[in-house]
Amino acid sequence: MKAPVRKIIGQSTVDGPGNRTAIFLQGCNIRCAYCHNPETQPLHADDVEMLSVDDVIEEVKKGIPFIRGITVSGGECMMHQPFLLELFRKVHALDAKLSCLADSNGTFLFSEPLLSEVDGVLLDVKAWDASVWKELTGSPTNEVVKQNLKNLLLRDKVAEVRIVCLPKDGPIQTDVEAVIAGVKAVASECGRPMPKMHLIAFRPHGVVGTLAETPMTSAEEMRVYESFLQ
Numbered sequence: 001m002k003a004p005v006r007k008i009i010g011q012s013t014v015d016g017p018g019n020r021t022a023i024f025l026q027g028c029n030i031r032c033a034y035c036h037n038p039e040t041q042p043l044h045a046d047d048v049e050m051l052s053v054d055d056v057i058e059e060v061k062k063g064i065p066f067i068r069g070i071t072v073s074g075g076e077c078m079m080h081q082p083f084l085l086e087l088f089r090k091v092h093a094l095d096a097k098l099s100c101l102a103d104s105n106g107t108f109l110f111s112e113p114l115l116s117e118v119d120g121v122l123l124d125v126k127a128w129d130a131s132v133w134k135e136l137t138g139s140p141t142n143e144v145v146k147q148n149l150k151n152l153l154l155r156d157k158v159a160e161v162r163i164v165c166l167p168k169d170g171p172i173q174t175d176v177e178a179v180i181a182g183v184k185a186v187a188s189e190c191g192r193p194m195p196k197m198h199l200i201a202f203r204p205h206g207v208v209g210t211l212a213e214t215p216m217t218s219a220e221e222m223r224v225y226e227s228f229l230q
């Protein structure tokens with residue numbers, strides 16, 4: 001099985017816990033106003049290689065024993081769910097104690113086999129309110145994101161929830177407080193503790209469109225967002 005792979009970083013310390021091989025698949029199904037990698041959105045691009053799972057496995061092997069696992073990101077890696085499943089199965093079969101994480105926008109439902117195989121998901125919960133979500137992403141509904149959140153919490157497979165926090169006076173808003181309250185409510189409903197929450201300050205670098213000229217979210221604003229976690 002093959003998938004379009006934009007790049008592989010042999011050893012990354014910013015794509016989940018520990019040192020990991022990060023694999024970036026091409027293509028995304030939504031259009032976030034704050035996307036800083038818009039070149040990853042089209043499914044096909046001239047500068048992107050089609051690689052097989054075995055090609056990727058060869059790259060992963062080069063990192064052993066220096067990596068704790070792999071993280072597959074994008075674009076949106078769940079556009080290539082069968083590839084992901086085969087890759088995770090083969091990485092686990094290497095018997096090198098490598099964990100397999102997916103970094104996902106949550107808009108494709110994780111299948112049962114993938115829920116069993118993935119060790120954790122870095123799940124973007126970009127907005128809670130449907131209208132905020134739609135304005136931010138251009139996608140009609142975030143119901144699947146909420147369903148994934150619940151399914152993953154029940155399996156104890158939320159590595160972290162990620163929220164990009166926009167400045168308050170920008171042209172588009174995020175409902176960070178509502179996301180935090182929503183995640184808390186779903187965790188409580190599932191009888192699970194609040195997952196790790198990772199609040200990320202918006203940065204305009206690479207962003208095109210409405211938010212291209214919007215300044216970075218200030219440290220002071222981030223402190224206010226962080227206070228919602230208390």
Ligand code: SF4
Nearest residue numbers: 028030032035075105
């Ligand atoms: S989900 Fe990620 S890759 Fe897709 S548009 Fe949003 S920020 Fe960009």
